[in-house]
Every structure is written in C-alpha cells, then in structure tokens.
Amino acid sequence: MTSIPFVKGSDFEHNKLDIFRNIVSHEIAKLSEKSPEEVYNLLETPKNSEHGDIAIAIPRLRIKGNPAEIAQSWVEKFVPNEYVISATAIGHFLNFKISHPLLAKILLQHIYDAKEKYGSNNSASGKTALIEFSSPNIAKPFHAGHLRSTIIGNFMGNVLEANGWKTIRMNYLGDWGKQYGLLAIGFEKYGSEEELLKDPIKHLYEVYVKINKDVETDKDVDDKARAYFKNMEEGDQTAIALWDKFRNLSIKKYKETYARLNINFDVYSGESQVSNKSMLDALALLKEKNLTQESQGAIIVDLKKYKLDVAVLQKTDGTTLYITRDVGAAIERYEKYKFDAMYYVVASQQDLHLKQLFKILELMGFDWVDRCKHINFGMVQGMSTRKGTAVFLDDILEQTKEVMHEVMKQNEKKYEQIEDPDMVADVIGMSAVMIQDMSAKRIRNYTFNWTRMFSFEGDTGPYIQYAHARLCSIQRNCGLSINPDAKIELLSEKPALELIDMISQYPDVVKSALYTLEPCTIVTYAMKLSHTVSVALETLWVMGAEREIAEARLLMYWASRITLGNSLKLLGLKPLERM
Ligand code: ARG
Known part of the structure; x- marks a missing residue:
C-alpha cells in the first residue's frame, strides 16, 4: 500500500x-x-x-x-x-x-472505532475558550434574546470542544443595579418567604412588576431604591445578605431548567460578582491614561472619534453602570482564566455596548482584547403569540412540549406505540424550537412559526429526529449485529455512494463551523444527511436482502446514525431512538 x-x-x-x-x-x-x-x-x-x-x-x-x-x-x-x-x-x-470502495472501507472502520467522537479533532490542542451566554436578568422575563443566546452559546461551546478547545461556560447574570434595590424594597412590601422558596424566579418577577407599578405613582419609591442600591454597592451586610438569598435561590431554579436542555454552566457569574476593586482600578487606569472626563459629576469616556458615542462609567452618586461592570469583569476573567478566546453571545441590540467595551479595553492597553469576540444575533418575532404568557424559560419549554404533544396525537396509531410520549414530545418540541432558531445565519431576524417548525416534513427539527429514529429502528429490527468487517465494497448503488460521501464530509463540516461560527453550517449538513438517508432507505433495504449485502447496508446505516447523532449532539439536541 x-x-x-x-x-x-x-x-x-x-x-x-x-x-x-x-x-x-x-x-x-x-x-x-x-x-x-x-x-x-x-x-x-x-x-x-x-x-x-x-x-x-x-x-x-x-x-x-x-x-x-x-x-x-x-x-x-x-x-x-x-x-x-x-x-x-x-x-x-x-x-x-x-477510489470510493477504499474510502468507504477506511471511513466505516474509522467510525466504528471513533463512534461518538467521529467528526471531532484536536487541532486546538487544549487552548481555552470562555463562552459567556444565556445571561438572563433576575426578576425579569427570560425573553427570546436570552433563549437565542442560550441555544447559540451552548452550540458554540460544543463546536469549540469538538475542535479540541477547552471551554469554560459562563452565565453572567443580570443581578446588579438600581432595579435590584427596587426589588429589595418591593420584597419588603409584597414578598412572601413561602412563595420565594416555591418558585423564586416567578415570585421575584411578580414582586418586581408590582413595585414597578408603585414607582409610577410614588416618586419616593424610586429614591428609596437608589439609596438601597447605594447601600448594596457599599457592601451593607443586611442588604447583601438578602440579595445573596434571592440570587442563590434563582440560580438553583435556573440550573434545573437548563438541565432540561442538557446545558450545564461551569460558572454562574453575574454583574454582582464584579469586585469594586477591579472597577476602581480600571477607572484609575483610564484616568491615568487621560481617557476619562468629568461631566456633571459623572465620569465618562468619550468615544465619539471612533463613532462609538460616549460611555458613562460612573454616575453622579458614585455608583457603577452596566459597562463599568463589564470592563471590570473582562479584566477579572483574563486574570483568572488567561483565555485564548472569549465569546460574548449577546443580541445585536447590544452591538454598540460591546464595541464600546472592546474599545475601552483596547485603549487601556490590554492586547488580549483581540481574543474577545461578540457573537451577535437578530431578533425573534411572535414567540409568545400562542398564549401570551411565556415569560420564563420553563414556560417556553412547557408550551412547546404541549404543542408537540398535540401534533403527535393527530396520528393516533403511531401515538399509541410510543412508550414515553411525554419525554418524546419534550425532546421533539425542543428540537423544533432549536432547529428553527439555528437554520439561518445568526444575524437574521425570524418569526417564530408555531405551525411550520413542528412539521415532520421540510427543514425542521422533527424531520431530522425522525431520520435518526428510523435509522435506529432498522438496527433494532433487522436481527443482525453490526459487523465492522462487512463487505462494504458490495455497496455500489448511487444512493449508497452518495450517503457514504455525505458521511465522509462530516469532519470537514465540524471544522468549518469553527470558522463560520454559525450553527446553520451544522443544521444544513444534518438536513442534507437526513435527506440522503431517506433517499437511500427508499430502495436499499436491510431486511430481506442477501446476508452479505444486508450486513454492508447495516454498517452504512449504522455509520449514518452515528454521524447524524453526533451532529444533533453538536447542536445541543438529544438524538431520539424512537418516536
Ligand atoms: N443580562 C444582559 C441582558 O439581559 C446580557 C448580558 C450580556 N453580557 C455582558 N457581558 N454584557 O441584556
């Protein structure tokens, strides 16, 4: 050879x-x-x-x-x-x-050895990437922007890992600012310990809505909130203790919900976790470099000459702002993790904010700012039209599951055969939402389509899951076991050659997703692979074929299943074996 x-x-x-x-x-x-x-x-x-x-x-x-x-x-x-x-x-x-027979032989042998690792490489050889994503705000709705950040951010983590990166998945909660002073005051007035323990996220939101109503009519509330937040910033023990309690209970609940999506964060950080010291140091450094100006008692950085407007870093009362905390957070993260790359998965509404952040870090002289990247994305319209109540991630997932369940029930006969319809509805429902989200370039806005995304035909999540489940059922029902030495050269039909060709491209696709940083790179591939599978299944059967041919086809379908399963997992989905 x-x-x-x-x-x-x-x-x-x-x-x-x-x-x-x-x-x-x-x-x-x-x-x-x-x-x-x-x-x-x-x-x-x-x-x-x-x-x-x-x-x-x-x-x-x-x-x-x-x-x-x-x-x-x-x-x-x-x-x-x-x-x-x-x-x-x-x-x-x-x-x-x-030589296609030779490619097939080498490829299938390799997939047989690599299994769930097929498609991955270790080209980054252990470089570290920090991916900050999801980052909802405590006591506020988990909106479509957070959902997209969650889906895309988790995908980014998976793709980086598949290319040999070490990843740190970070959730940077919105948990600091004057509005949390307001929340504390609201809790005194409207809060219930019992409700808080039962469902902290929901209860804090209810309290927040009520106290916000009060602000409209009573100006005092606003002043009190400002004063309370100042106490928090100054490290007042009681204020901080209450705040920690809200935060910890919320995180516990978030963790449960993310688990449903198979998402795990290595770090729950948040605006409240940025130390005063790093922000004060940052301000001092900016001042030393003559980059700050005073404007009516506030401290600003004028970025107009970069067409980035003006960033306010400190308010008149001495408290910090969103951007101040981001400056401090970035510096802390670099010191702690020495990352080779850091990704902020945040909606494109915050393009200016992140550009300001990166510019400020650059002006401060941190050359690692080149390693930071904003992974932005467009808006989703019409997500909560169905019931108008989806406010939290939990609700979104529940609603999706319900709708999927209804769709499944339409096919009564099939529905009866499903062992665990609840789980299946949950997974297909999530697949529907996530594939819809990841089908186009990130920056494109799209409209949540409650009908189309649940369809089993067309470019949908259920379609890909169905292809996967069919491949699993072939393996279950054919009465043969996988033979890695099957005579793969017997597969000479066009649909077989095309399928093997398609499978062989997967490692290329995984690599290119790292360059495009677009989930649609993988979705498009998974869609094409599912389609190629279903074309092959029309004519090339395992059952009823002569033994050697049956074994060769089975090996091919098995390798397709591994590849399709790996791409689903890369997208953050659990591949279904039955549906
Ligand atoms: N909590 C913010 C929001 O909901 C998103 C945080 C984005 N990340 C950051 N480092 N600023 O809008």
Whole structure:
C-alpha cells in the first residue's frame, strides 16, 4: 500500500478525506514545484461530482504557462494509484477521482472505532475558550434574546470542544443595579418567604412588576431604591445578605431548567460578582491614561472619534453602570482564566455596548482584547403569540412540549406505540424550537412559526429526529449485529455512494463551523444527511436482502446514525431512538 504522506494543516487521523487530499497534494507538488501545504490549501471539491472528487484550479497555483495546457500535460504525467484512480482536465481545472470502495472501507472502520467522537479533532490542542451566554436578568422575563443566546452559546461551546478547545461556560447574570434595590424594597412590601422558596424566579418577577407599578405613582419609591442600591454597592451586610438569598435561590431554579436542555454552566457569574476593586482600578487606569472626563459629576469616556458615542462609567452618586461592570469583569476573567478566546453571545441590540467595551479595553492597553469576540444575533418575532404568557424559560419549554404533544396525537396509531410520549414530545418540541432558531445565519431576524417548525416534513427539527429514529429502528429490527468487517465494497448503488460521501464530509463540516461560527453550517449538513438517508432507505433495504449485502447496508446505516447523532449532539439536541 502507498504510505500516506503528511501535509501540515491536514489531519488524516480524524478526517479520512485528507488521506486522498494529501496524496493529491504531493502529486501536484511534484509537478508544480510548489509545497504540498500550498497545494493542499488550494484543493476544492468539484461542484459537479461527475467531474471528480478533488479538484484544483491551475491559475491559483500562480505558475507560468497556459493553465489548460498545464492541466492537460499533468493528466498525462499522473500515475494512478490505489487511492487516486484517475485524473482529468476540464478547462483550467485538474480533477481527480478517488477510489470510493477504499474510502468507504477506511471511513466505516474509522467510525466504528471513533463512534461518538467521529467528526471531532484536536487541532486546538487544549487552548481555552470562555463562552459567556444565556445571561438572563433576575426578576425579569427570560425573553427570546436570552433563549437565542442560550441555544447559540451552548452550540458554540460544543463546536469549540469538538475542535479540541477547552471551554469554560459562563452565565453572567443580570443581578446588579438600581432595579435590584427596587426589588429589595418591593420584597419588603409584597414578598412572601413561602412563595420565594416555591418558585423564586416567578415570585421575584411578580414582586418586581408590582413595585414597578408603585414607582409610577410614588416618586419616593424610586429614591428609596437608589439609596438601597447605594447601600448594596457599599457592601451593607443586611442588604447583601438578602440579595445573596434571592440570587442563590434563582440560580438553583435556573440550573434545573437548563438541565432540561442538557446545558450545564461551569460558572454562574453575574454583574454582582464584579469586585469594586477591579472597577476602581480600571477607572484609575483610564484616568491615568487621560481617557476619562468629568461631566456633571459623572465620569465618562468619550468615544465619539471612533463613532462609538460616549460611555458613562460612573454616575453622579458614585455608583457603577452596566459597562463599568463589564470592563471590570473582562479584566477579572483574563486574570483568572488567561483565555485564548472569549465569546460574548449577546443580541445585536447590544452591538454598540460591546464595541464600546472592546474599545475601552483596547485603549487601556490590554492586547488580549483581540481574543474577545461578540457573537451577535437578530431578533425573534411572535414567540409568545400562542398564549401570551411565556415569560420564563420553563414556560417556553412547557408550551412547546404541549404543542408537540398535540401534533403527535393527530396520528393516533403511531401515538399509541410510543412508550414515553411525554419525554418524546419534550425532546421533539425542543428540537423544533432549536432547529428553527439555528437554520439561518445568526444575524437574521425570524418569526417564530408555531405551525411550520413542528412539521415532520421540510427543514425542521422533527424531520431530522425522525431520520435518526428510523435509522435506529432498522438496527433494532433487522436481527443482525453490526459487523465492522462487512463487505462494504458490495455497496455500489448511487444512493449508497452518495450517503457514504455525505458521511465522509462530516469532519470537514465540524471544522468549518469553527470558522463560520454559525450553527446553520451544522443544521444544513444534518438536513442534507437526513435527506440522503431517506433517499437511500427508499430502495436499499436491510431486511430481506442477501446476508452479505444486508450486513454492508447495516454498517452504512449504522455509520449514518452515528454521524447524524453526533451532529444533533453538536447542536445541543438529544438524538431520539424512537418516536
Ligand atoms: N443580562 C444582559 C441582558 O439581559 C446580557 C448580558 C450580556 N453580557 C455582558 N457581558 N454584557 O441584556
């Protein structure tokens, strides 16, 4: 057998297509006198698969001569081997065909060994990324923006891990500011210990709504709130103790709800956790660098020359603001984690805020600001039209489950066969919401579509889950076990070749998601894979086929199931085995 040449930047241990690309790179390197690395980076996949599997546009090599003639002369010089079986020239493109039976053999063997690791790589070799996401505000609604941040942020964490990053998942709660002084005052008036223990998130919200009403009619309340918050900022023991209690009870409840989504945070931080010292140090440094100005007793940083308006860092009464806490938090995080990257998964309404934050950090001289990135996203419309009551994450999940349950009941016969309809409705419901959210580029606004997203046809979460469940049922019902040595070369039909081809691309897709930082990169792939699976299932059956063919098909479907399952998990979804 030809030994596989190494090419820097490639990874044939995790990506079996790289075996073929590396061989092609070396061949072209010899002919063009370029380095294999240069060639590797120029390789493409032909748009039309009839043309071949790997291609290179000769002009991109930047060598002298007529590209079409060069392509033709290299075709003549190319010596086929067991991996790359032919070369053809089409215009200025040089195309190569690879041995599909060999790819299938190598690929399925690899998936059999890698299983849930299939698609992952360790290219980041242990670099650390901090991902801050979800970050709801205590005593306030968990709105669509928080839901999107939760879904996208968790995905970001998964993708980074799949590419070898160490991750720190952080929830930065909105839990500080004058409004929390208001909440404390409200609790004195309207609070109930019992209700607080029963459902802290809901109760604090009720209290907050009531006291906010009072503010409208009674100006005193506002002054009291301001004074209370000043006490909190000055570290008043009683004020802080009450606040800690609200916060801890809320976190406990949040944890339960996130668990339903399989989301775990490594750190529950929050605005209240930023130390006074780091904020005062930051202010002192800004002052020392002549970056601050006083304006009617407040301290501001003028960012107008960067077209970023003005940032107020300290109010007249000496208290801090949202941005002050973010400056302090970023510095603390860098000191503590020395992250190689930090991602803020926050709605695009806060574009200006984050730009100001990054600019201030830059002006302060922190070069690690280059490692910070705002992962922004557009708005969702019409999320709570159904009942108009979705205020908390819990409600959103409950409502989704209910609707899904109704949809499932429409097919009575099938419904009767489901063992745990409640769990199934819960998971498919979440899949519906999450796939809808991640189907388009993050920045696009979209309208929550209560009908379309639950459909089992079209580009939906239920459709992908259904494809996965079908693959599981084939395995359960065929009476055969998975044989990694099955004669995969027997699979010569077009739908089989296309399916194997599709599976082989998964490691590429995982890698590219790290560059696009777009969940739709994975959703699009999962959708195409599901579609390719269902085309294959129309004609290529396991049951009833001759033993050797049945085993080969089973291995192929099993590998499809692993791949589809891995992509669902990457998106943050639990793959369903039955539905
Ligand atoms: N709690 C904020 C909100 O609900 C989001 C926090 C975003 N993160 C940050 N570091 N500012 O709007």
